[in-house]
Amino acid sequence: MADVVERTPAERHIYLRTVRFGDVDSQGHVNNVRFLDYLEDARFGMFHIDPYNEGDEPFKGLVVTRHEIDYRRPLGFRAQPVRVETWVTEIRSVRFTLRYEIRDDEAVYVTALSVLAAYDVERAAPRRLNEGELAYLKRYAE
Secondary structure, three states: OOOOOOOOOOOOEEEOOOOOOOHHOOEEEEOHHHHHHHHHHHHHHHHOOOOOOOOOOOOOOOOOOOEEEEOOOOOOOOOEEEEEEEEEEOOOEEEEEEEEEEOOOEEEEEEEEEEEEEEEOOEEEEEOOHHHHHHHHHHOOO
């Protein structure tokens, strides 16, 4: 019989996102396309893509190659922000996969995934993830 190994869950990056009035459509819930903005905001926060942010060096040259979204329940306009929880499920030499949950304490509104590739902007070509980027991703790896 094989030993059962208990694994600590991956650290999740938490991004608090305000539901804006402009996110809500005529049916009274956040429009499906707006959820891509929520995911993008969470990625920017997770990878420090902010020219005014001091501290960790930001990832440079990442491109999204794929998105997949499952809408679990409607999210309406509200005063409290929702959490966008993000973690890494696969790391390859050039690309990696992120998983997300847009949620609060009571419900999961959206589950999603994105595949991102490291990209050399100057050469306009894919590149390998560097050691620092790999180490950072492993912190959130499942």
